[in-house]
Amino acid sequence: MNPKQGVILYGPPASGKDTVTVALTELNSRYAQFARLKVGTGKAAGYRMGTVEQLRKLEASGGVLYANTRYGNTYIIDAAGLNTAFAAGVPVVHLGQVDGIRALVDGHPADWSVVLLWCPRKVTEQRSAGRGDRDIAARLGAWDATREDLDKHPGTTWDLTVDTTASTPQNAARLIDQLLAQRAGAATA
Numbered sequence: 001m002n003p004k005q006g007v008i009l010y011g012p013p014a015s016g017k018d019t020v021t022v023a024l025t026e027l028n029s030r031y032a033q034f035a036r037l038k039v040g041t042g043k044a045a046g047y048r049m050g051t052v053e054q055l056r057k058l059e060a061s062g063g064v065l066y067a068n069t070r071y072g073n074t075y076i077i078d079a080a081g082l083n084t085a086f087a088a089g090v091p092v093v094h095l096g097q098v099d100g101i102r103a104l105v106d107g108h109p110a111d112w113s114v115v116l117l118w119c120p121r122k123v124t125e126q127r128s129a130g131r132g133d134r135d136i137a138a139r140l141g142a143w144d145a146t147r148e149d150l151d152k153h154p155g156t157t158w159d160l161t162v163d164t165t166a167s168t169p170q171n172a173a174r175l176i177d178q179l180l181a182q183r184a185g186a187a188t189a
Contacts, residue, residue: 003111003187005180006082007031007092008101011117012146013139014127016164016172017094018046020117023173030089037081040073048081066103070096071138082108090180096146098153111187113179116158117172119165121147 007024009017024031038047039055058064058078066077077093077100085091095101105112119127121143128139150156160179162172 003109004086005090005184006086006108006110006112007090007176007180008095008104008112008114009092009117010095010098010101010114010158011164012096012119012121012124012143014124014131014143015117015119016162016169017117019169020162020164020172020176021092021094023169024092024176027170027173027177031092032085032089034077034082034085034091034093036094037076037078038073039076040071042071042073047075050076065107066100068097068100070142071135077104079108086110096142096149098149098156101156111183113159113176113183114157115176115179116161117164118161119163123165 009020011017018033021031021033025033033046035046035048037050037054037058038044039050039052055064055067055074055076058076063078063080064076065079065082068075082091093104095104101114105114121140124143125136125140128136133139160175162175164172167175
Protein backbone atom coordinates (compact mmCIF):
# COMPACT_ATOMS: atom_id res chain seq x y z
CA MET A 1 0.00 0.00 0.00
CA ASN A 2 1.41 3.39 -1.00
CA PRO A 3 1.42 6.02 1.73
CA LYS A 4 -0.27 9.28 0.92
CA GLN A 5 2.10 11.77 -0.68
CA GLY A 6 2.43 15.49 -0.08
CA VAL A 7 4.74 18.26 -1.23
CA ILE A 8 6.18 21.04 0.91
CA LEU A 9 7.53 24.03 -1.02
CA TYR A 10 9.81 26.09 1.21
CA GLY A 11 11.28 29.40 0.21
CA PRO A 12 11.25 33.15 0.66
CA PRO A 13 8.56 35.41 -0.78
CA ALA A 14 8.49 35.49 -4.60
CA SER A 15 10.71 32.41 -4.87
CA GLY A 16 8.07 30.80 -7.07
CA LYS A 17 5.89 28.75 -4.72
CA ASP A 18 2.64 29.89 -6.35
CA THR A 19 4.02 29.70 -9.90
CA VAL A 20 5.52 26.23 -9.43
CA THR A 21 2.28 25.04 -7.84
CA VAL A 22 0.31 26.24 -10.87
CA ALA A 23 2.76 24.37 -13.12
CA LEU A 24 2.32 21.24 -10.97
CA THR A 25 -1.47 21.39 -11.25
CA GLU A 26 -1.19 21.88 -15.01
CA LEU A 27 1.15 18.89 -15.22
CA ASN A 28 -1.15 16.63 -13.20
CA SER A 29 -4.53 17.45 -11.70
CA ARG A 30 -3.81 15.31 -8.62
CA TYR A 31 -1.73 18.22 -7.26
CA ALA A 32 -3.53 21.06 -5.47
CA GLN A 33 -2.27 23.91 -3.36
CA PHE A 34 -3.19 23.43 0.28
CA ALA A 35 -5.34 26.37 1.32
CA ARG A 36 -4.12 27.36 4.76
CA LEU A 37 -6.56 28.90 7.20
CA LYS A 38 -5.83 32.63 7.41
CA VAL A 39 -6.94 34.82 10.28
CA GLY A 40 -6.55 38.46 9.36
CA THR A 41 -6.97 40.73 6.38
CA GLY A 42 -5.61 41.18 2.88
CA LYS A 43 -5.38 38.64 0.10
CA ALA A 44 -8.02 35.93 0.44
CA ALA A 45 -7.27 33.97 -2.77
CA GLY A 46 -5.59 30.67 -1.94
CA TYR A 47 -6.68 30.75 1.70
CA ARG A 48 -9.60 29.63 3.81
CA MET A 49 -10.40 32.80 5.69
CA GLY A 50 -11.14 32.27 9.35
CA THR A 51 -11.79 34.07 12.61
CA VAL A 52 -9.92 34.36 15.88
CA GLU A 53 -12.68 32.24 17.45
CA GLN A 54 -12.11 29.45 14.90
CA LEU A 55 -8.39 29.56 15.66
CA ARG A 56 -9.06 29.32 19.42
CA LYS A 57 -11.34 26.31 18.90
CA LEU A 58 -8.75 24.58 16.70
CA GLU A 59 -6.02 25.23 19.26
CA ALA A 60 -8.19 23.93 22.10
CA SER A 61 -8.97 20.73 20.18
CA GLY A 62 -5.34 20.12 19.18
CA GLY A 63 -6.22 20.60 15.50
CA VAL A 64 -3.44 23.09 14.74
CA LEU A 65 -0.35 21.43 13.30
CA TYR A 66 1.46 24.70 12.73
CA ALA A 67 0.69 28.40 12.88
CA ASN A 68 2.80 31.43 12.14
CA THR A 69 2.26 35.15 12.07
CA ARG A 70 3.48 37.31 9.22
CA TYR A 71 2.25 40.52 7.57
CA GLY A 72 -0.11 41.04 10.53
CA ASN A 73 -2.00 37.80 9.84
CA THR A 74 -1.96 34.30 11.32
CA TYR A 75 -1.58 31.39 8.91
CA ILE A 76 -2.64 27.93 10.11
CA ILE A 77 -2.03 24.40 8.88
CA ASP A 78 -4.78 22.33 10.42
CA ALA A 79 -5.17 18.55 10.57
CA ALA A 80 -8.76 18.58 9.30
CA GLY A 81 -7.83 20.73 6.31
CA LEU A 82 -4.92 18.45 5.46
CA ASN A 83 -7.09 15.35 5.72
CA THR A 84 -9.49 16.90 3.22
CA ALA A 85 -6.62 17.85 0.92
CA PHE A 86 -5.14 14.33 1.02
CA ALA A 87 -8.55 12.83 0.23
CA ALA A 88 -8.59 14.97 -2.94
CA GLY A 89 -5.04 14.17 -4.11
CA VAL A 90 -1.54 15.46 -3.39
CA PRO A 91 -1.50 18.66 -1.32
CA VAL A 92 1.19 21.23 -2.03
CA VAL A 93 1.91 23.16 1.16
CA HIS A 94 3.77 26.48 1.04
CA LEU A 95 6.04 27.28 3.97
CA GLY A 96 8.71 29.83 4.83
CA GLN A 97 9.80 28.43 8.20
CA VAL A 98 11.83 25.29 8.92
CA ASP A 99 9.86 24.83 12.16
CA GLY A 100 6.74 24.57 10.01
CA ILE A 101 8.31 21.82 7.92
CA ARG A 102 9.25 19.90 11.05
CA ALA A 103 5.79 20.35 12.58
CA LEU A 104 4.13 19.10 9.41
CA VAL A 105 6.45 16.15 8.78
CA ASP A 106 6.33 15.08 12.43
CA GLY A 107 2.67 15.92 13.00
CA HIS A 108 0.89 14.54 9.95
CA PRO A 109 1.95 11.08 8.72
CA ALA A 110 2.58 11.06 4.98
CA ASP A 111 5.40 10.68 2.51
CA TRP A 112 6.37 14.35 2.42
CA SER A 113 8.70 15.57 -0.34
CA VAL A 114 10.42 18.73 0.88
CA VAL A 115 11.53 21.12 -1.85
CA LEU A 116 13.62 24.26 -1.41
CA LEU A 117 12.76 26.95 -3.95
CA TRP A 118 15.30 29.74 -3.89
CA CYS A 119 16.01 33.11 -5.46
CA PRO A 120 18.27 36.00 -4.45
CA ARG A 121 16.89 38.89 -2.39
CA LYS A 122 17.12 41.26 -5.37
CA VAL A 123 14.96 38.85 -7.41
CA THR A 124 12.35 38.78 -4.63
CA GLU A 125 12.31 42.59 -4.77
CA GLN A 126 11.94 42.63 -8.57
CA ARG A 127 9.27 39.93 -8.68
CA SER A 128 7.37 41.51 -5.80
CA ALA A 129 7.33 44.88 -7.59
CA GLY A 130 6.39 43.18 -10.85
CA ARG A 131 3.34 41.53 -9.34
CA GLY A 132 2.19 44.75 -7.71
CA ASP A 133 2.84 43.94 -4.05
CA ARG A 134 2.21 47.01 -1.89
CA ASP A 135 4.30 45.67 0.97
CA ILE A 136 7.67 45.10 -0.73
CA ALA A 137 9.60 46.13 2.39
CA ALA A 138 7.73 43.48 4.41
CA ARG A 139 8.44 40.89 1.69
CA LEU A 140 12.14 41.72 1.84
CA GLY A 141 11.98 41.44 5.63
CA ALA A 142 10.44 37.99 5.17
CA TRP A 143 13.23 37.09 2.70
CA ASP A 144 15.76 38.10 5.39
CA ALA A 145 13.88 36.03 7.99
CA THR A 146 13.90 33.01 5.65
CA ARG A 147 17.67 33.35 5.13
CA GLU A 148 18.17 33.60 8.92
CA ASP A 149 15.90 30.58 9.38
CA LEU A 150 18.06 28.53 7.03
CA ASP A 151 21.21 29.70 8.82
CA LYS A 152 19.71 28.65 12.19
CA HIS A 153 18.89 25.18 10.85
CA PRO A 154 22.00 24.15 8.88
CA GLY A 155 21.14 20.43 9.14
CA THR A 156 17.90 20.78 7.20
CA THR A 157 17.81 18.35 4.31
CA TRP A 158 15.94 18.85 1.07
CA ASP A 159 14.62 16.19 -1.25
CA LEU A 160 15.08 18.68 -4.08
CA THR A 161 16.53 22.18 -4.42
CA VAL A 162 15.48 24.44 -7.29
CA ASP A 163 17.03 27.81 -8.17
CA THR A 164 13.99 29.53 -9.65
CA THR A 165 16.17 32.03 -11.50
CA ALA A 166 17.69 29.15 -13.48
CA SER A 167 14.72 26.79 -13.83
CA THR A 168 11.36 27.40 -15.44
CA PRO A 169 8.29 26.67 -13.34
CA GLN A 170 7.43 23.85 -15.74
CA ASN A 171 10.86 22.26 -15.32
CA ALA A 172 10.61 22.57 -11.52
CA ALA A 173 7.17 20.92 -11.67
CA ARG A 174 8.54 18.04 -13.77
CA LEU A 175 11.40 17.53 -11.29
CA ILE A 176 8.97 17.46 -8.36
CA ASP A 177 6.63 15.08 -10.18
CA GLN A 178 9.57 12.78 -11.00
CA LEU A 179 10.67 12.86 -7.37
CA LEU A 180 7.24 11.76 -6.18
CA ALA A 181 7.09 9.02 -8.82
CA GLN A 182 10.51 7.71 -7.70
CA ARG A 183 9.47 7.77 -4.06
CA ALA A 184 6.22 5.95 -4.84
CA GLY A 185 8.16 3.34 -6.84
CA ALA A 186 10.61 2.84 -4.00
CA ALA A 187 7.73 2.41 -1.54
CA THR A 188 6.22 -0.40 -3.64
CA ALA A 189 9.52 -2.18 -4.34
